[in-house]
Amino acid sequence: MSASVQLVNDLVARVPGFEDLYESHVFNEDTVLPHVFFWDVTQETVQSYLGADADLPDWRSTLEFLEEQSARGIGEIDEVVVTSFLEYLPFPGKPGHDIVKELGPVMAAKFARVRPAG
Template identity: 80%
Template sequence: MTAARPSTDSAVWRLHHHDREIARLRVTGGDMPWLHGELEELPGFDAFREVFVAETRAVDEEDWERAEACHEEIRDALTLTYPDGTPVAEFLLRIHGDGTAGWRWHGTRRAQSEGGAAPADGALVAHGGKADVDTGVGTGAGTDADPGVRLVRNLVAAVPAFEDLYESHVFNEDGVLPHVFFWEVTQETVKSFLGLDADAPDWRATLRFLEEQSARGVPGIDEVVVTSFLEYLPFPGQPGHAIVGELGPVMAAAFAKVRSAG
């Protein structure tokens, strides 16, 4: 089984060993920065079961040196991808004995072939389990040519209340990481909707901007909005879930595809 870009179920994250998909993580809920989901094991997962069990045991026993060693082994051998097929830069994955999992992540990665050319859409090229981190600086992805980066900067221009968050993000990340920034945007938007922070950027302005951008039909914009904003909105029963009912028609349609249960 090859690591082709998934096209039918964007609520599923995938775990790969080189070009082989060995597990699927179907999102069932979240407690940011963690997501929780059901684990579907595929051929090849058994080879890594022991290290996941050892990592969980080390955490339970507060053996942090052993836990870190297990994490390094997992990170060096495996790749976790966003629902759209983009590899994440860093991740922490906990596999539980009841068939569920919890995971958190940071940023995106740009994998390149040995010849230096970018791989085909959705392909994963392994180099010891590592790839270039998309830091938002340098050339190619992560610069102003990247639709995700332009989306971030255009949001800040349209809703200036995000300026402090943006400056802090760029300082901490040494550049612009659209997926990471929009996780923060989601938190601020929900706070504003709930009236928890009078200084939070106005949620109406944020939704209005994102609806306009989503209506453009630019894949790089849609990827960020869907994967790192819509999917992280509160789940049913969580404070702020009613914001889902305030989405414009374009985002509401996209939300229904990735979160059919609400």
């Protein structure tokens, strides 16, 4: 199993609120596509941060998990987290952009490298 697929499986195990998203994703794609899945994770995480839906997985748990995974320094995991999570966070002036202030030090540094203007 690839590190990026394991990342998805570990996220769903750690934050069970993503189980429905995972099941619909696998049903629609016939497999796990980590980059596609994490685009949806980003959207749900930002919506949770905004308080838009109490049924969404808690954004803090998601950021904590991703910070831990990012700190491992595994290239395939970093690629998914950076390109399919951090790069899709809201831009300055958009609702939810303040979530970037909540990133842990490892993800904050990676975010600053890929989006220096925020």
